[in-house]
Amino acid sequence: MSEFDAIFVGAGHNSLACAAHLALKGWKTGIFERSATIGGAVQTREFTLPGFRHDFGAMNLSLFAGSAFHRKYANELKAQGLEFAPVADCFASAFPDGRWFGVSNDLEKTATLMAAFSATDAATWRKLVAAFPAEAEHLFRLLGSPMSGRALAGTAWNLWRKKGIAGALETGRLLLSSPRAWLEENFESPHIRATLATWGMHLDFAPDIAGGAVFPYLESMANQSFGMVLGKGGADTIIRALSGMVTSAGGKIVTGADVAEITISAGKATGVRLASGETHTATKAVIAGVAPKALTGKLLPNGSGDAGFDAAMQQFRHAPGTMMIHLALDDLPDWRAGPELRQFAYVHLSPSLDAMSRTYQQAMAGMLPDEPVLVVGQPTAIDPSRAPAGKHVLWVQVRMLPAEITGDAAGKIAPAHWDRVKDNYADRVLDIIETYAPGLRKKILGRAVFSPIDLERENPNLVGGDQVCGSHHLAQNFLFRPARGYAGWNTPVAHLHLTGAATWPGAGTGAASGYMLAQQLGVR
Numbered sequence: 001m002s003e004f005d006a007i008f009v010g011a012g013h014n015s016l017a018c019a020a021h022l023a024l025k026g027w028k029t030g031i032f033e034r035s036a037t038i039g040g041a042v043q044t045r046e047f048t049l050p051g052f053r054h055d056f057g058a059m060n061l062s063l064f065a066g067s068a069f070h071r072k073y074a075n076e077l078k079a080q081g082l083e084f085a086p087v088a089d090c091f092a093s094a095f096p097d098g099r100w101f102g103v104s105n106d107l108e109k110t111a112t113l114m115a116a117f118s119a120t121d122a123a124t125w126r127k128l129v130a131a132f133p134a135e136a137e138h139l140f141r142l143l144g145s146p147m148s149g150r151a152l153a154g155t156a157w158n159l160w161r162k163k164g165i166a167g168a169l170e171t172g173r174l175l176l177s178s179p180r181a182w183l184e185e186n187f188e189s190p191h192i193r194a195t196l197a198t199w200g201m202h203l204d205f206a207p208d209i210a211g212g213a214v215f216p217y218l219e220s221m222a223n224q225s226f227g228m229v230l231g232k233g234g235a236d237t238i239i240r241a242l243s244g245m246v247t248s249a250g251g252k253i254v255t256g257a258d259v260a261e262i263t264i265s266a267g268k269a270t271g272v273r274l275a276s277g278e279t280h281t282a283t284k285a286v287i288a289g290v291a292p293k294a295l296t297g298k299l300l301p302n303g304s305g306d307a308g309f310d311a312a313m314q315q316f317r318h319a320p321g322t323m324m325i326h327l328a329l330d331d332l333p334d335w336r337a338g339p340e341l342r343q344f345a346y347v348h349l350s351p352s353l354d355a356m357s358r359t360y361q362q363a364m365a366g367m368l369p370d371e372p373v374l375v376v377g378q379p380t381a382i383d384p385s386r387a388p389a390g391k392h393v394l395w396v397q398v399r400m401l402p403a404e405i406t407g408d409a410a411g412k413i414a415p416a417h418w419d420r421v422k423d424n425y426a427d428r429v430l431d432i433i434e435t436y437a438p439g440l441r442k443k444i445l446g447r448a449v450f451s452p453i454d455l456e457r458e459n460p461n462l463v464g465g466d467q468v469c470g471s472h473h474l475a476q477n478f479l480f481r482p483a484r485g486y487a488g489w490n491t492p493v494a495h496l497h498l499t500g501a502a503t504w505p506g507a508g509t510g511a512a513s514g515y516m517l518a519q520q521l522g523v524r
């Protein structure tokens with residue numbers, strides 16, 4: 001048994017960032033991770049062949065690079081080996097009619113490409129980009145602040161002071177809009193609308209879901225203004241740097257340590273019991289980087305003592321699942337729409353708003369989508385160090401999928417457990433990519449497929465393959481993430497806190513929930 005000031009359940013990047021901050025403040029921190037590797041959704045491993053390094057989950061590290069944590073600790077992270085690979089050609093879409101459009105960090109390049117679809121849209125794009133710094137100030141402040149009345153009042157006051165009442169209401173309207181509403185108001189080309197709307201599908205915002213417009217808006221404007229960032233050698237560069245910060249400040253990280261229970265005494269969290277039976281105590285805090293259902297369903301066998309909280313954790317809603325297909329390739333895909341697509345970090349295959357709406361609806365109804373949204377990541381186009389000389393890896397994210405299959409929208413695959421279906425479904429995905437990039441199959445040297453259930457096996461926070469650990473729809477975001485009254489990483493149990501993607505400000509590699517919690521605790 002060891003005694004710590006703070007114990008962390010799980011070594012996701014939020015927990016690591018929180019632990020790093022506290023360890024540097026002198027706290028004795030212990031992190032217990034069930035898997036053999038740390039990092040949770042942010043890992044880089046050789047899934048296919050030796051020398052081919054695949055990002056298990058997150059590939060785009062722009063949120064981490066732009067985070068408050070990185071701003072504060074850039075030197076420490078760099079000293080621990082953090083290295084980014086900047087991306088100029090960020091994302092593009094290829095279309096069934098053979099056309100393509102992409103967003104690069106060069107405004108003239110993007111605007112020229114857009115003008116080929118619509119001169120009006122290109123003019124709108126320039127106006128939106130010019131207005132972005134003023135808008136971003138408020139949105140980033142909102143997303144980077146705790147969900148407390150005081151922080152919200154400060155953000156609202158600043159917004160009103162800078163933009164007046166009409167401007168402030170426009171920002172509020174953007175936050176409430178669906179992707180389709182915002183895109184149809186601003187752009188006339190169906191190709192441009194589809195390219196931008198795909199960013200909503202990285203979360204669970206199909207085109208018609210209120211509250212989703214801000215994600216296509218922020219991602220496209222940020223990519224235009226600052227470009228994108230990958231990890232040099234793999235996304236796990238942030239995990240190695242964070243864990244280096246923790247251990248060099250005296251923190252302890254234990255892998256293969258499944259936390260079975262959080263121990264409580266007199267209404268206060270006192271430590272953890274591992275599945276092995278080992279116990280460890282925490283004098284100041286137990287911080288669980290887990291999915292809400294697991295907190296009260298597994299880690300607190302007698303509940304939290306507050307029936308309302310326990311019910312809210314059990315009712316926490318997950319988003320549809322993801323399949324990941326990792327390919328080792330002889331060469332990058334030969335995109336039919338144009339060789340320029342080979343240099344983009346992401347190529348989206350999601351032809352229209354209606355196709356995306358249909359895909360989401362099919363997944364919600366338990367059906368295998370006939371035409372899933374595909375995010376084809378080409379990390380070795382930016383960072384060749386991830387594969388042997390001249391070779392490549394392809395990172396294919398398949399959105400959106402049911403956790404339990406009740407049918408097939410294409411009428412070809414009989415419903416069964418994902419373990420029996422995943423290879424057939426991966427073949428459907430490769431067939432779709434072949435229509436955009438003929439000859440892809442001949443370039444494949446190795447393939448690894450993770451079904452939604454495999455993702456959950458790797459990391460139980462990815463419930464049903466939900467890559468964002470919980471729907472981000474309005475009723476479960478902002479003051480309601482993970483539940484009303486608990487957006488401040490608190491629980492009814494004293495000294496017990498939640499962190500991670502299920503908590504405010506949600507999924508992504510921004511380390512924001514971990515760092516904001518650390519700042520709250522650090523003053524204790």
Ligand SMILES: Cc1cc2nc3c(=O)[nH]c(=O)nc-3n(C[C@H](O)[C@H](O)[C@H](O)COP(=O)(O)OP(=O)(O)OC[C@H]3O[C@@H](n4cnc5c(N)ncnc54)[C@H](O)[C@@H]3O)c2cc1C
Pocket residue numbers: 009010011012013014015032033034035038039040041042056057058059060061062063257258259260289290322324397455458459460461462466467468469499500501502506507508509510
């Ligand atoms: C396929 C995929 C693609 C993504 N792409 C991007 C992207 O490109 N850019 C981006 O910004 N974000 C992306 N995301 C989202 C982002 O990676 C996650 O939101 C983020 O990494 C979650 O971090 P976290 O701190 O919540 O913990 P997680 O990464 O979820 O880690 C939690 C850890 O806790 C461990 N754990 C859970 N229960 C226990 C227990 N009882 N005992 C011990 N350990 C336990 C788990 O094993 C895991 O290691 C992606 C996610 C996925 C899955």
